[in-house]
Amino acid sequence: xxxxxxxxxxxxxxxxxxxxxxxxxxxxxxxxxxxxxxxxxxxxxxxxxxxxxxxxxxxxxxxxxxxxxxxxxxxxxxxxxxxxxxxxxxxxxxxxxxxxxxxxx
Numbered sequence: 001x002x003x004x005x006x007x008x009x010x011x012x013x014x015x016x017x018x019x020x021x022x023x024x025x026x027x028x029x030x031x032x033x034x035x036x037x038x039x040x041x042x043x044x045x046x047x048x049x050x051x052x053x054x055x056x057x058x059x060x061x062x063x064x065x066x067x068x069x070x071x072x073x074x075x076x077x078x079x080x081x082x083x084x085x086x087x088x089x090x091x092x093x094x095x096x097x098x099x100x101x102x103x104x105x
Contacts, residue, residue, distance in 0.1 A: 006037040012088075013080040016047075020071075023049025028074055030081055038088055045077040046070050 016028040026049035032039040050069040
């Protein structure tokens with residue numbers, strides 16, 4: 001996953017959690033094409049495991065990395081995709097609507 005200025009790909013969603021003796025907790029997630037860090041197009045769903053994160057946060061620099069293993073590709077998880085899409089877009093739409101409504105226009 002990578003993005004530059006909020007455009008690229010990232011993982012959103014976490015469903016169907018299962019314990020795995022080799023990879024620890026695994027779950028199904030969806031890889032999205034993002035713009036301004038908002039999900040636009042679901043690309044694929046997959047079960048991943050072995051997740052580790054490392055972060056370095058300085059005053060003006062934030063670096064984080066995520067390492068995971070794709071255990072299997074699964075069909076697109078439409079319920080997860082709908083939930084992710086609406087949980088990110090509906091608050092944004094409501095927020096813009098409220099700003100427009102109460103800004104005196």
